Structure formats: structure tokens, C-alpha cells
Amino acid sequence: MTTFIKQRSAIALGSRIGVIAIPLVVFIVCVLFVPRFLSVDNLQNVLRVGSILLIAACGQAAILIVGGIDFSMGSAVALLSVVTVILAPEHGVALAFACGMCVAVLAGLCNGLLIAYLKLPAFLVTLGMLMVLHGLASLLSGGMPLDAAPSPSFLWLGSGHVAGIPVPIVLAVLAVLSLHFLLRYTVAGRGWFLVGTNFNAAVNAGLPARRSVLLAYVVAGLFCALAGAILTSRVGSGQPNLYPDLAFATIAVCAIGGIPLNGGRGSAVQVVCGALIIAMLNNAVVLLNLTSAWQQLLMAAVIAAAVLLPQLHTVRRRYTHLFKGNAQ
């Protein structure tokens, strides 16, 4: 038994190192083979672009851990941008952003209520929400991008600096730290893991399982709102087609980081690693002057590799762990 435990912890350590090793490998490959990759400006650019995806992916991770999924993020940030740009001239930039972000949080709340309390499938609810929010954004904007008055305050979130560091990067770091804290050190985060692992067992253990699911969607709405606000400020306009595949990109981030789609597992570190890999590859593709078609194919290959690698690992261990039952 003790040997078995040692093996198990060695494997756990191995996969933990693996999570950090893969972005490192991608980084080294990029440095070696992509011209102009290794410069302060470019790396800062990688992080700034990646930070929006990273913040949204923090929300997606919380939902995946609780056993759900959210397809509506792309439309939520679009509606957020349109609402913000419409309100900004009359009510001031700060209030406009606050209202825009409230819209995204409300969308998360609606998702959560429908999924947790009406027991509707997350897949359909958030797919419906994707369409509803996109429809609203198109209606409000008349289907055309609305340009914001270019004031420094409007652009600060996306292009400003705090102590020399771009604001999006600062916010991304804060988002990751808060996700880590939530998952590791709070009752709410522990509840997500328990509910995501076995909903019935969570109910029988006397946990507020439905509230836990609702909370995950609301928290995801918050992360999504933050990402959307940065994106809106960065592009300086309200667009119904701002980032249509944001939800899929965040799911890809989580998958590449190794967070399973069936709930109960995941960590902030995994989200960071997944986002870094995607951000670096996107940047490399641009620097190498490849078309967006190549970019998509490359991304598909990376996702396939990320999903398949742990599987190979499992196949190899399958026989040694057969008698232990459900070895993870």
C-alpha cells in the first residue's frame, strides 16, 4: 500500500510539473523559432492580449468545476460594450462601465437561476442566452458598431498603466489570485468541488447545492464583466460582434490547462497555463505572418494534444490500477 501511495504522489507531482512545463516548452519553442518574439514590448503585448481571455476563463473554470458550462460569454461582453458606449456620453464613463458590467453579471444570474432552480440543462440555457444577448446587443446598437468618444478615462482600463504595468495585466493577476483564493480557501469554492463531483451526494451531505451552482454562474458573470469592460475600453467602441467565440476560447483555455468538462476538478494555475499557451501561440502565428486559417488549425492541434496527452497517461496506468477501482 505504501508503495502505491508513493507512486500516486509521484504521479500527482509529475502532472503538477507537467501543467507548468508545457507553457514553458511552448515559450522556449517560440523564443527559438519565432523572430521578434523575445522582446519586452512583444511579451507585454502577449500578456495584455491574453489577460482578457484569462479573466473570462477564470469564470468559465468556476462553472466547469461546479459541473456546468457557459456558452453565453461572447454575447455578454458584446451587450456590455454596447450598453457602456450608449450610456457613457450622458452618465459619465464610470457609471456607464458599472451599468455595462451589471448587465453581464445579470446574464450570469439568469443562467444560474434557470440552471440551478429550474433544473434546465446548462448547455441549452447558455446557448439560448448567447442568442438572446446577441439579439439585444444588435437591437440596441442598430446592428452597427458604435464608436465611443475617445476620452482618456474611457480608454484607461484597456490601455492605461499602473506603476508602469498595463492595467489589463494587473487586473488579470488580481482575477487569478481571487479565483485561487475562492477555490482553495472558501466555503463557496469547496462547495463547487463537492457539487461538481457528485450533486446528489452534496445534497445528501446537507450542502446548499443549488445555491452553490447559482453562485458559480454569478461569479463567472463577474469575471466575464471585468473581461468585457477591459475589451470595451480597448477597442473604444460598442460592437454586437465584439468577441463572438469568447466562450469557446475560454473552454479551450480550460481544456488545454487540463480542467475536465465533467466537473469537480480544476485550479487557477491550470487556467493561467492554458491562457498563456493560447496567448503565446496566437502571438507567434501573427509574427510568423500565417493566415487565420492556419491559426485555427494550430489551435485545434493544441487542444487535441492537451486532451489526448493525459488520456495516453491513463491508458498506460490502466492495468496497474484496475484493481483499485476508479483510479483517477
Place this chain on the structure above:
Amino acid sequence: MKTIFQASGISKHYGTTCALRDANLALKAGQIHALMGENGAGKSTFVKILVGAVRPDGGEIVLAGQPVRFGSVRDALNQGVVPVYQHSTLFNQLTVLENLSAFGLGTARRSWAKRNCLDRQQANEVLRLVGLDVSLDSLVNELSLGERQLLEIARGVGRHCSVLILDEPTAALGAREADRLHETLQVLCAKGTAILYISHKIDDIKRMADAVTILRDGRTVVNAAARDDISAAQIVQHMLGQTFEPQALCVSNRGDVVVEAKDIRLAAGAQPFSLCVHQGEVLGIVGVAGSGALRLGEVLAGAASGHGATLSLSGTTQIINDRQSAMRAGIGYVPSDRHADGLFLGLSALKNASASVLQRFSSWGVLRLREEAGPFDALIAQFNLNPARLDLNASDYSGGNQQKLLFLRNLVLPNLQMLVVLEPTRGVDIGARESIHQALRELACSGIAIVVVSSDLLEVNTLCHELLVVASNRVVGRMTADAQTDAVLSMMAGAC
């Protein structure tokens, strides 16, 4: 009778762990042969080797005089070794006939698939052979658990079957269904099939089996002892490697009413009834599968709706209608299906054990992780949790130890007043069973009310002060522990 299936000197290592050292078994045609052993004795590995799911490291298997090496389960099936597993492997959405044909499809050659399927007449014959009286077109999920078990056997014997291997066939069955299964086995036996019967239930073994083989620590310690040459006590002794005194009942120090349940209906439109549970009492609830006994336990735990039932705690007028409020009121709950409804299999044992008391080591919603394991140190030793640590994944523990984890979760409830336990020892080995029983007795002695719902009459008899018999969704009898087993049995069966 000739030996038809023989395994000798089987060994199997997983990494550096040795699951089997020297396992032997000799099955004779027309004989029911029991294979016994505690969880972890190597039984499941042995069976997996016998049915071709796992390859042994050493030893040899001889089938009908020929040495065989099974490459896969299908390989073993084709040579007439048919396994029937504890957990159903039927296709619930398909009909009985389609399920019966399922094994045939595995060997079908593309477009000739139809030819290998059973026709209706053959299928009916097979059903008659196992004593199953259902329509070929009924869906499997309309069948009772007992009927499904018989169907699973029918599927196995519908083809060439010389050795039938049954893993805990009666674990999920009520007494009547188990009897029916046993009759079927006798019939198959008479036709010359060799049957390997794996079970924890010593009663079943003593009644059914012609010979007994016992595994301990990966070795065969008793090889094909004739039933009459070995007593129940000896079986237990060989399985554990030690002797074992049955514990006397703790004297009932029945106190005040803890929980009062009124207007319970176990099904919509059923007769309502009320009952009280007292401090320090162990209340047993028995009933065959489908009688409503399990449902009554769930209602008392707040886990299922009692169709208008009200559950109130003594001294207060607090009404409990879900698990969350029940837990806050101090009602602990161990569900009957620990994998589906109890455990968080992907998470650590500690997270499993502390799931109900997150408030206890948190303030303002922030966990104090260092305090999480504290309350469990003493309990781990008291329960003989093995391995005696909580940092492993819950799925790494054996069935009995997983059950202990569920008990740990409830024992640390700060204001535990009543513990509702469904099927406390289903699929659990004797050692764990004894420590679970002991823990329940101690809890009762310390003044906590215990409700035990079990299909195991022996368990209820040794554990409970009072017995409720449930049949057809109502309480048909109430008696003290020393009641005659026969009387209870007839009551359980009578109202069905």
C-alpha cells in the same frame, strides 16, 4: 462429479503490490461453489482473472481438461465461462429480447448479425429455464432488481455456458427475490453447470453452496471444503484469521422523543402513518425491495418527500423538509448507494469526511484548512479506517472503508441527535461490518437515536431494539428485537 474448471497457483502483482500469491480453485460440474474472503483478500482480482478480464502473472487455468489462456472476456465467454456481475450490465432502455441477444451480437459477423440473435422461442425457453416470467418485449427498466438479476443470468446461460460466475448476486435483492434466484441456480446446477458463487452472506453460503473456498491475503486458505465440514464460525475465522465474538445488545436506555414524524405517506395516496424515534434507541426498519422501507428511511432523513409528511424535532416546532435543514437540526444520513448518493469519489477522503461541517472550520466563508483534519484523528483509530489516513482519494478505499468515511462525515456533526443509516453494511466485509455495528451501538449508548434500514434480517436482529416491518408502502408490524425471524419474514412477505 468431475472437475470442469480448475485454477491453480494463480498469482498477480500490481506494481510492487501483490494482489494474489497462490490462489487455487476447483469447480465441479453440477456444483455450487462459494468463493469467500474479506474485501482486499484478492477476490475481485481472482474473479477478473477467471473471466479473462485480467491476465495472471503465474499459475494455470484448466477448462474441461484443456489448459486455457483467456485473452479477453469475450474469449472466456466463447469457451463457456460466463460472468454475472454485482452491478447490472444490462441495457436498461432495451427490451428483454434485445438484451438476451446482446452477447450474440458480440460474435456476429457483419451482415449475418441476425443469424446469431435468439429467436423468440429460444428466448422464451431460456427465460423459463431461469424461472423468469416476463414478456420478451418489456423494457428492462420496468423490471424489478431481482428480475434483472435473473435476466442477466438468462443472458449468460442462453449461450454455451459450462461455468457461471456470480459476483454478489443477492446484494441488491430482497429475501423473496434471493430465494427465487437460489431456486434458479439449483435448476442450472441439476443441468450440470458449475456455479461459482461469490458472496459475503454466510447464511446464503451455508444454505446454498456445496463447497466453500476461502481466500485470505491473496492465498487460498480453505480449498473446496464440503459445506457440512465447515461451520459458519469457522468460515468467519478463516476469512479474518481470527475469531470474533458477537456483541451483546446495548441495554436500551430509551429516552425522550427526538424526532416525531407525522402523516408519512410512502407513495402518493398511500395510508398515512406517524412514528416517533427516541433518544438512545436503535430502530430497525425492514422490508423487501420495493416495499417502501428505504423510502421511509429517506423521509426520516429529510432526503425524500413524504407526500405531506411533517418531521419535527422534539421540543421545537421546527419543520424539516430537506436535507439541509435536517442536517442543521442534527439528523445524520448514510444513503444506501454510497457511490451514487454518498461519496465524492474524485476528491480526497478528508474532503469527503468534512463535507457536512464546512462551517465548523470556517469564518466569514473562509476555510481554516489547518483545522479541517483535527476532529477525525481519534475517529480514524476508533473505526479502524484502512489505510488510516485521509489524504488519499476516496476511490482508493475499499467498499467497507468508503462506508466508514460516510460515518465519519456524520459523527462530526456538532449536534447529532439522530442518525439514519440505509443498508449500513451492503457489500461490506465482515471486519468493517463489525466496526460499523460497534460504532452504531456506542452511538446509541451515548443517547443518539439510530434508525437502521436494512434488508439483512440478521443485522437488524443483532442491532436493533425495535423493528418496524414495512410492506406495500405501509408499516405492517412493530415488534421487539427478540421476535422470531420467521414471524418477521412472513410479515415482510405477507402483505406484498
